[in-house]
Amino acid sequence: MTSLLVQTTATTETPAPIRRRGGGLWTAVRTNTKAMIGLVIFLLFAAIAIAPQLFTSVRHPNDLAFTPGEQPSGAHWLGTTMLGQDIYAQLIYGTRESLVIALVAGGVATILSVLIGVSAAYLGGFADDSLSLLTNVFLVLPTFPLIIILATYAGKGSLSVILVVLIVTGWSYGANQMRAQALSLRNREFLESARVRGERRLYIIVFELLPTMTSLIVAAFLGAALYSVLTAAGLQFLGLGDPNSLSWGTMLHWAQSQQALQTGMPLWSLAPGLCVALLGASFALLNYAFDEISNPALRPVRRIRAKRAHA
Amino acid sequence: MRFLLRRLGFFVLTLWAALTINFFIPHLMPGSPLQALRDRTHNKLSPQALQELLASFGFKPNQNIFEQYLDYLRDMLTGHWGVSIGQTLGTPVSTIVGQALPWTLGMVGVATVLAFILGSLVGTVAAWRRGGRLDAILPSVFVVTSALPYFWVALLLILMFSVWTNGLLPSDFNYDSSLQPDWSPEFIGNVLQHAVLPAATIVITAVGGWVLTMRNNMITTLAEDYVRMGRAKGLSDRRIMYNYAARNALLPNLSGFAMSLGFVISGAILVEYVFNYPGLGYLLYNAVQNNDYPLMQVLFMLFTVAVLVAVLVCDFAIAWLDPRSRAKG
Numbered sequence: 186m187t188s189l190l191v192q193t194t195a196t197t198e199t200p201a202p203i204r205r206r207g208g209g210l211w212t213a214v215r216t217n218t219k220a221m222i223g224l225v226i227f228l229l230f231a232a233i234a235i236a237p238q239l240f241t242s243v244r245h246p247n248d249l250a251f252t253p254g255e256q257p258s259g260a261h262w263l264g265t266t267m268l269g270q271d272i273y274a275q276l277i278y279g280t281r282e283s284l285v286i287a288l289v290a291g292g293v294a295t296i297l298s299v300l301i302g303v304s305a306a307y308l309g310g311f312a313d314d315s316l317s318l319l320t321n322v323f324l325v326l327p328t329f330p331l332i333i334i335l336a337t338y339a340g341k342g343s344l345s346v347i348l349v350v351l352i353v354t355g356w357s358y359g360a361n362q363m364r365a366q367a368l369s370l371r372n373r374e375f376l377e378s379a380r381v382r383g384e385r386r387l388y389i390i391v392f393e394l395l396p397t398m399t400s401l402i403v404a405a406f407l408g409a410a411l412y413s414v415l416t417a418a419g420l421q422f423l424g425l426g427d428p429n430s431l432s433w434g435t436m437l438h439w440a441q442s443q444q445a446l447q448t449g450m451p452l453w454s455l456a457p458g459l460c461v462a463l464l465g466a467s468f469a470l471l472n473y474a475f476d477e478i479s480n481p482a483l484r485p486v487r488r489i490r491a492k493r494a495h496a
Numbered sequence: 497m498r499f500l501l502r503r504l505g506f507f508v509l510t511l512w513a514a515l516t517i518n519f520f521i522p523h524l525m526p527g528s529p530l531q532a533l534r535d536r537t538h539n540k541l542s543p544q545a546l547q548e549l550l551a552s553f554g555f556k557p558n559q560n561i562f563e564q565y566l567d568y569l570r571d572m573l574t575g576h577w578g579v580s581i582g583q584t585l586g587t588p589v590s591t592i593v594g595q596a597l598p599w600t601l602g603m604v605g606v607a608t609v610l611a612f613i614l615g616s617l618v619g620t621v622a623a624w625r626r627g628g629r630l631d632a633i634l635p636s637v638f639v640v641t642s643a644l645p646y647f648w649v650a651l652l653l654i655l656m657f658s659v660w661t662n663g664l665l666p667s668d669f670n671y672d673s674s675l676q677p678d679w680s681p682e683f684i685g686n687v688l689q690h691a692v693l694p695a696a697t698i699v700i701t702a703v704g705g706w707v708l709t710m711r712n713n714m715i716t717t718l719a720e721d722y723v724r725m726g727r728a729k730g731l732s733d734r735r736i737m738y739n740y741a742a743r744n745a746l747l748p749n750l751s752g753f754a755m756s757l758g759f760v761i762s763g764a765i766l767v768e769y770v771f772n773y774p775g776l777g778y779l780l781y782n783a784v785q786n787n788d789y790p791l792m793q794v795l796f797m798l799f800t801v802a803v804l805v806a807v808l809v810c811d812f813a814i815a816w817l818d819p820r821s822r823a824k825g
Contacts, residue, residue, distance in 0.1 A: 334792055423781060
């Protein structure tokens with residue numbers, strides 16, 4: 186029965202004053218531990234990606250400049266690879282490509298999903314039927330095998346090929362959510378009044394409808410970015426990326442093909458994997474925190490409050 | 497009934513779309529099967545034999561592309577999948593697939609279902625004990641595990657349970673090559689031992705998502721009036737938790753389960769690659785490495801069919817669990 190009491194305190198908490206966008210969003214992020222952890226990790230990686238030369242003295246991390254297979258030391262914090270590269274320097278310089286893939290692929294996929302999802306919901310009728318069918322087909326198609334096959338046919342590799350396949354396969358999940366949300370907003374009074382005012386359709390969508398969908402769009406972006414980070418790393422790990430590129434996934438590929446685990450150099454493959462995991466975790470934490478911010482019922486119940494309820 | 501018919505229609509349409517993509521990608525992209533085959537045989541086979549081989553898996557360059565397309569559709573659906581042009585040149589694709597399929601179904605399938613059941617249970621309990629010690633840490637932990645890359649978890653497990661412990665658990669293949677496959681307890685034990693690490697990888701990375709969505713659904717359902725009504729009637733906690741709240745909260749998760757199968761397949765490819773586990777994912781990797789076009793096409797079709805069948809099964813399950821979906825039609 187205690188859980189019932191806890192539950193009711195949680196729901197009475199729900200109708201908290203609705204925060205305005207802008208300043209309110211920042212306060213919400215700052216007071217949410219998960220969001221802060223995610224943001225700090227992301228900003229750290231962003232700083233490394235923008236100015237890698239501040240973090241290491243090595244300038245050409247792909248050159249075979251050092252003794253191969255050295256254990257971690259003061260000179261090489263994480264040791265060197267079997268090919269004679271500094272692992273730490275490779276990690277630092279690899280940040281940029283991984284981050285660019287996440288942001289560009291995630292961003293474009295989100296724009297696509299907004300375009301397709303919102304227009305499906307807003308146009309209705311035949312346009313809606315065909316667009317949502319397209320979305321559902323893409324949602325169900327097994328994307329990773331498709332990506333592998335596409336990447337193979339398109340010539341292994343280059344960054345642009347990976348970006349294109351990530352975007353083509355990454356938009357459908359968000360589009361489905363956008364459509365559902367836009368459908369539920371379609372007949373609200375504020376849109377009705379804009380229509381009565383005689384606003385153009387485009388104006389209504391861009392200035393009336395989209396702002397109310399901000400949190401969903403942010404969530405879709407974070408989800409697409411997470412998907413892109415993990416998928417790109419997976420592709421490169423399998424050796425379907427450019428083997429000379431500087432990225433975490435490519436490092437993993439070389440480490441795996443040189444049997445890093447079995448030859449006593451676990452850091453070579455664990456360190457870049459950890460970076461992928463950290464970047465992924467930062468997107469996932471931010472995503473979950475946004476869920477909590479936009480739906481207060483999901484927020485963690487404060488322990489003190491829970492105790493009071495027991496009493 | 498109309499609901500089920502609509503779902504069947506969707507099934508057919510998506511399968512057709514997948515097959516069409518599958519057919520046109522090789523035709524639109526640079527690089528041809530003929531070239532791949534020529535490289536593979538190092539010109540050892542006569543052009544005549546090559547032509548025959550290619551014709552035997554449906555490659556007729558002089559034929560009208562539309563006719564080729566129809567032939568291809570018929571062959572795919574009737575199981576005339578041609579022969580491999582990869583490492584195992586000339587072996588029928590259906591034989592290769594038949595050897596790999598049980599391993600993927602057994603290992604990946606069991607691990608995925610286990611993760612779903614485990615995750616939904618933990619999510620139900622976490623939401624029920626809202627504000628408890630469990631609920632305070634679980635969400636954060638599972639947010640992080642659900643974002644972990646499959647292959648990294650796999651590498652970590654290999655390091656911890658195989659490399660550092662001198663091969664406590666095997667990290668390679670599906671069973672020791674010294675054993676003869678049969679139904680003896682020794683062989684079955686060996687197979688299970690080899691499946692532990694790959695299956696654990698899948699469970700660890702997949703369980704988080706189910707916990708989180710189930711918890712969120714449960715929290716929403718627990719606030720419903722019918723739950724309060726159940727309490728007022730004096731039903732037991734257990735009954736309210738499973739029969740009233742969880743049964744409703746599970747519905748969105750079930751449809752999510754089918755959709756997530758695509759992610760499971762991507763995970764299976766990476767996990768099987770890391771562990772050299774001879775399932776369908778590993779097969780696809782090899783097919784790609786060897787430009788084995790017929791095998792690739794069949795595998796992609798099978799993956800699509802697997803997801804679509806799961807979607808159908810989940811639709812039926814939802815129709816059975818939720819009377820509203822039947823009424824809506």
